[in-house]
Amino acid sequence: MNGATARKPASASAVSSGWKLQAVSGNPCRHSTSGPLPASRQARSRPLARIQCGVNAGDIMSASICCGRPYTSGPLASRKARPMIKQRLTELVQEPEKLVDLTWPYLLQLALALAIFFIGKRLAAWLVQLVRAAMRRAHVDDTLGDFLGNVLFGLAMTVVVLSSLHQLGIDTTSAAAVLGGAALAIGLSLQQQLSSLAAGVILIIFRPFNKGDVVEIGAGIKGVIEEIKIVHTRLRSFDNREVMVPNASITANTITNYTTRGTRRIDLVISISYGADLLRAKRVLLEIAGADPRVLKAPAPTVAVKDLSPNALDLSMLSWVKTADYDAVRADQLEAIKLRFERDGIPLPSSSMEVTLKQPPASSGASA
Incomplete structure (x- = not known):
């Protein structure tokens, strides 16, 4: 043969087995000119070759799949490959057992992924119910319990979804990296909201005020607490306006609670003129405080001289009442003091200015 080695003709079994035999024994691609595949690549291509290359020796579609080449490369892109593809699909339809053999592994993976998702979802809901029940027994606020339960459910569902995707053969490492990057971006863009959320957790745990309390936040926000949420607190002002205050602003300012104490x-x-009878004025003030049934007997009301101002004598009148009666009793006392002082002739000071005009002395020439 002139030094050439004669090729051994393929047997009938080799021809009938087609690319399946070639994929196991050597290069599965007839059109490849690069020689036999390396051992590592042959090992990776064998499972796919056994599944998808069990066709006749002229099936170019299966050969391209086994080589890992795209459908648009080589002879597959030509029009001559289309009849072969159509023929292969027709064979699969006519022989359902082959179609079942091809799709069964994928259907099994899909079923397992769905089972992981639904069972994991049910377990996550059950775990959240246990946590909320434990918080109720520990007398934790319902708002905080609901918030922590939602956070726990979200984390559990993230793990369940990633596990389901992993079962389908999807690389979850990249998905976890994407989720981490998205969480970082969201955290940077929502810094103020997250600070309000953390402040809301602090307010719910330590409870500096409760619903219905009269509070003053900072120096300008005063009203009745209507609702405490995880991000903001809703107040009702005394002129019936609704005020939404971020929790971060509440924790950053001084909180004055007028309702905590009973x-x-x-x-x-009370200022009186220096010409008024001091002892009589003190006696009248004590009578006004003692005549009101809403004023508490203990501690007893007191009246004392507070200051000697330039234009008046200042008296301090102190009386204790219930927190709910504070505004009404204070207004009634001021009105009673004004009417009683007028009736008893106790003068109240008034702002006045005394102006003295001095006549310049007449000149001697003018007198002559």
Whole structure:
């Protein structure tokens, strides 16, 4: 043969087995000119070759799949490959057992992924119910319990979804990296909202005020607490306006709670003229405080001299009342003091200015 090695003709079994035999024994691609595949690549291509290359020796579609080449490369892109593809699909339809053999592994993976998703979802809901029940037994606020339960459910569902995708053969490492990057971006863009969320957790845990309390936040926000949420707190002002205050602003300012204590002290400063009878004025003020049944007997009301101002004598009147009666009793006391002082002739000071005009002395020439 002139030094050439004679090729051994393929047997009938080799021809009938087609690319399946070639994929196991050597290069599965007839049109490949690069020689036999390396051992590592042959090992990776064998499972796919056994599944998808069990066709006749002229099936170019299966050969391209086994080589890992795209459908648009080589002879597959030509029009001559289309009849072969159509023929292969027709064979699969006519022989359902082959179609079942091809699709069964994927259907099994899909079924397992769905089972992981639904069972995991049910377990996550059950776990959240246990956590919420434990928080109720520990007398934790319902708002905080609902928030923590939702966070726990979201984390559990993230793990369930990633597990389902992994069962389908999807690389979850890249998905976890994408989720981490998205969480970082969201955290940077929502810094103020997240700070309000953390402040809401602090307010719910430590409870500096409750629903219905009269509070003053900072120096300008005063009203009745209507609702405490995880991000903001809703107040009702005394002129019936609804005020939404971010929780971060609440924790960053001074909080004055007027309702925490059951009683409050009314501090009034009454000024009288220096010409008025001091002892009589003190006696009248004590009578006014003692005549009101809403004023508490203990501690007893007191009246004392507070200051000697340039234009008046300042008296301090102190009386204790219940917190709910504070505004009404204070207004009634001021009205009663004004009417009683007018009736008893106790003068109240008034702002006045005394102007003295001096006549310049007449000149000697003018007198002559």
